[in-house]
Amino acid sequence: MTFGRKDSTAGTPAQPRPEAPRAPGFDPANPAYREKSMAVFDRLISTVDAGALLNLPVTEGRQFIQAEIRKILRQDRIVLSAAAEAFMLDEICDEMLGYGPLERLLARDDIADIMVNGPDNVFIETGGRIEKTDIRFRDERHLMNVCQRIVSRVGRRIDESSPICDARLADGSRVNVIAPPLSLRGVTLTIRRFRRDKVTLDDLVRWESLPAPAATVLSSLARAGCNILISGGTGSGKTTLLNALTAFIDVGERIITCEDTAELQLQQPHVISLETRPPNLEGEGTVSMRDLVKNCLRMRPDRIIVGEVRGPEAFDLLQAMNTGHDGSMGTLHANSPREALSRLESMVTMGYPSLKTATIREMISSAVDVIVQASRMRDGSRKIVDVALVVGMEDGRVTLQRLFRFDVDNRGDPDARVRGQYIRVNGLTGVARQKAAYFGLEARIDAALDQL
Ligand SMILES: Nc1ncnc2c1ncn2[C@@H]1O[C@H](COP(=O)(O)OP(=O)(O)OP(=O)(O)O)[C@@H](O)[C@H]1O
Ligand SMILES: [Mg+2]
Structure with a gap:
């Protein structure tokens, strides 16, 4: 999905947001939750006016989408726990406005590198150690769309004929994307975070x-x-x-x-x-x-x-x-x-x-x-x-x-x-x-x- 803001502030987190609260037992990968989230997402794309969204500042864009999601939940009688609803509000906003599931990682400043090896394997490096996160993309297409959004900042597209691209996020972070057929296991995205505070x-x-x-x-x-x-x-x-x-x-x-x-x-x-x-x-x-x-x-x-x-x-x-x-x-x-x-x-x-x-x-x-x-x-x-x-x-x-x-x-x-x-x-x-x-x-x- 390439639906989202096209201006230069697209994908810039409005302000760092901590991870969405998780109730014990709530798992974003749970199939029942995923099905509901998918349904809400699909409904949202068909109802929201993309043009209107494009002209809103990021914070207002978030508020607007969240209100729409709540409306859909009510109309379609979709029942969610408080934690699942909070997660869904964040997840779908991230997806429509910025860099999808990466937003939660980009909001943290303790991460040196973000390494995405396909939709289900997102690794980070903190304090010199690599660890796997529970961040997931919906599927390969979703990951590809986020990558396209990132590389569009440097006027590029990723496809089979040009499957490699270096780009930069608005905050200065260095990005590399390599896609099939060069990358055998799917789209691979690597981000070296930029430190705003100069290390002396x-x-x-x-x-x-x-x-x-x-x-x-x-x-x-x-x-x-x-x-x-x-x-x-x-x-x-x-x-x-x-x-x-x-x-x-x-x-x-x-x-x-x-x-x-x-x-x-x-x-x-x-x-x-x-x-x-x-x-x-x-x-x-x-x-x-x-x-x-x-x-x-x-x-x-x-x-x-x-x-x-x-x-x-x-x-x-x-x-x-x-x-x-x-x-x-x-x-x-x-x-x-x-x-x-x-x-x-x-x-x-x-x-x-x-x-x-x-x-x-x-x-x-x-x-x-x-x-x-x-x-x-x-x-x-x-x-x-x-x-x-x-x-x-x-x-x-x-x-x-x-x-x-x-x-x-x-x-x-x-x-x-x-x-x-x-x-x-x-x-x-x-x-x-x-x-x-x-x-x-x-x-x-x-x-x-x-x-x-
Ligand atoms: N002395 C240090 N102690 C702890 N962290 C550090 C130190 N030096 C660099 N880092 C962190 O390690 C990461 C990599 O640092 P840096 O970009 O300087 O490495 P590099 O050798 O230039 O990497 P590359 O080969 O990818 O260009 C950065 O997130 C940086 O903040
Ligand atoms: Mg270097």
């Missing part, structure tokens, strides 16, 4: 993602214009850390950010945010990350920040780092700083297959100063587990020198909270030291490293 480096210290001296080291390196790559697995907190580090960039600098979906929230006055563009319905009009990063170079940036480096734009970012755009930063998917280097190398090769490996490595070693490794630990917590400097080349390989790392103490204990300690490995050297010295920050970094 102090927050990360408080959450024990890194100790205070390590935060001092990272913030000083960011301030001093080191070129920093943040490496990590999916959902390991790369973007969050990148965002936190940007707070240490001087307000006088001109910063240009390039992202697939704008997630970064820089506070500086001189920031230009660029976003890539997926192809339109005709498969045209793509603006790739590579296009953006190349264009950036003509915009006189002091620093370039690439949300996620995942392809041939790696070359342009390295180029930028090597041509005086000190303090450029980005994230990439890799499991260790060493692996981040080889990922970079293969991404550059994608764009420039004829470049010699030695040339690419030279380029990487002179461009990148620091690699920070983020990790989602087995207990769901996120930690900075490794920080390494890129210090040069040796025997044709890029040399890394670790500043510090996190060592897990209770390795063999899968269910326990991760315990461990940070170990300082080497001191600040090379280009990173020179850059820090230029800003008078090297003593500060040395002292912080000593405290680890």
Whole structure:
């Protein structure tokens, strides 16, 4: 059903609503309840004037629909318990006005990810742990309709000929939809919630993602214009850390950010945010990350920040780092700083297959100063587990020198909270030291490293 508000406020929860009250024994999946809810829903579609609904603000739209539902319940003599009626009022409103059953999840701000694997399997991630919810869509068609409503925000439709789509909710959350025939088990929807409140480096210290001296080291390196790559697995907190580090960039600098979906929230006055563009319905009009990063170079940036480096734009970012755009930063998917280097190398090769490996490595070693490794630990917590400097080349390989790392103490204990300690490995050297010295920050970094 694509019946609903088409304006830009469609699907924006009017205000966070807690889960509908449930009486003990009331189960929304109960067949008798489902039958009644279906009947009311069908009657509602045939009686309500869609045009009138479209012009109402969300809150009034809800009140209007609820009044109509009560009318139908009375007229058709449908008897429901108080809990079932309250649930039905919410459920049907959500369905007609917003993102259906997802509304209840979107109203909660403790959820990091929402993962919908078909109508009956809705998972959420809270506090780093994945759990299944009792949220259900009526059927595959219902789920597909909610997905269509979401992607219509970016002027797209999902169908067999274009079954993949990235979109964004009104609140900034990042969405991916993939449908059959590509997804074998039906429509799959993934939402990464956007945090409105910016996570600061102090927050990360408080959450024990890194100790205070390590935060001092990272913030000083960011301030001093080191070129920093943040490496990590999916959902390991790369973007969050990148965002936190940007707070240490001087307000006088001109910063240009390039992202697939704008997630970064820089506070500086001189920031230009660029976003890539997926192809339109005709498969045209793509603006790739590579296009953006190349264009950036003509915009006189002091620093370039690439949300996620995942392809041939790696070359342009390295180029930028090597041509005086000190303090450029980005994230990439890799499991260790060493692996981040080889990922970079293969991404550059994608764009420039004829470049010699030695040339690419030279380029990487002179461009990148620091690699920070983020990790989602087995207990769901996120930690900075490794920080390494890129210090040069040796025997044709890029040399890394670790500043510090996190060592897990209770390795063999899968269910326990991760315990461990940070170990300082080497001191600040090379280009990173020179850059820090230029800003008078090297003593500060040395002292912080000593405290680890
Ligand atoms: N240090 C942290 N402690 C607890 N939660 C965190 C931490 N860092 C990030 N998160 C939460 O984890 C989720 C994923 O974070 P983030 O988007 O930064 O990860 P990512 O590595 O960039 O993911 P992706 O690979 O999907 O881009 C977010 O909901 C974020 O709020
Ligand atoms: Mg990210």
